[in-house]
Amino acid sequence: MAARQLKTAIGLMSGTSMDGIDLALVKTDGVAVVERGPALEIAYDPAFRRQLIEALELAKRIESRDQRPENLGEIERELTLRHAAAVEMFLKRFNLDAKDVDFIGFHGQTVLHRPRQALTVQIGDGPLLARRTGIRVIYDMRANDMRHGGQGAPLVPAYHAALAAGLAGYQGRNVMLVNIGGISNLTFIGADGEIVAFDSGPGNTLIDQWVEAEAGIPFDQGGAIASEGVVQAELLARYLDQRFFTADERISLDRNDFLPPKPGDLGLHDGARTLARLTAEAIRLSMRHLPAKPDLVIVCGGGRLNRTIMADLSDVLAPARVEPAEQFGFNGGSMEAEAWAYLAVRASLGLPLTFPGTTGVLAPVSGGVLALP
């Protein structure tokens, strides 16, 4: 059989933390990940971050996915132009030309996600991005999954599985990849190759909102604030009592499904400590949906840099080995962007992006919309 042709793609991710744009280049045949290229993160300035927070508020009024209430359309345009500028910067930085790139995989910014209503909205204008960059863009990769009964998230598991397929020393073992971004999600790859994935609870978003409200800082660097606090058992129990942690069904999450604690007597440190523990306990409890326990847990996303979360995770998942992605030669900060590059190539070939075991979709489906320059 002739070898599949390799494609070069750049993935663009603006995640639920709304901290910036992650970019990564991947060369792939859409099956095996052949080569992971450079990655870059471009932070949003605080003013644009405020606009995105406003966008989440405006989006609450959306009833059908094309609606853009008030100035949401303008924010979408601004977001797209920032992505175009980010691509330009990426190409320049790594000495690449637009014609070296076959596809951009464009996530956009999720502003609303209501899987029960089969409604998911990512702002981001694919055709505008294609015109600005001169590169073919594949965007809106979640919608087709939802049309076929899926949760519309997570989509990264196909990429996690491709990475795990090359993992030395753990073939024939149960491996789990956990992404701790704003929200956390996990992919279990069983010793027999079975893939099960789902959103696993709040990641960093509550911690970010808490330290911002209490101390005016955007995140708990290294988990240092949390490390000085004490877990407040009652508050933790109240969070874990929510349906998400007790129901049999698996459901994907919207950023607003969990809210930070109310300011009051709790205090900065104890709040951050309790929320870090919540992140770990949420992952542990979500694992009730898995067919077996993992031997190895690989952590990616910004939360891997929070030492309090990592220590809690090792604690609650023992005896599993818990390691940051870098321990296995992966880039834990760019994995979602890499995934969007990989998924764009898969979409271009009509290969499935999601599976019954990942989003609950009725049958494996492809997805995405192609925009030409």
Ligand SMILES: Nc1ncnc2c1ncn2[C@@H]1O[C@H](COP(=O)(O)OP(=O)(O)OP(=O)(O)O)[C@@H](O)[C@H]1O
């Ligand atoms: N050095 C650090 N120490 C502690 N936490 C960090 C550090 N760097 C990043 N983070 C946390 O990680 C978050 C960003 O993580 P990431 O970029 O993986 O999220 P995202 O991609 O926006 O979210 P999602 O995966 O939910 O879409 C930050 O908001 C912050 O809370």
Ligand SMILES: CC(=O)N[C@H]1[C@@H]2OC[C@@H](O2)[C@@H](O)[C@@H]1O[C@H](C)C(=O)O
């Ligand atoms: C609707 C949406 O944007 N969901 C995000 C969010 O952030 C993490 C988690 O919730 C995950 O399900 C998903 O993103 C990743 C990239 C995914 O689809 O795999």
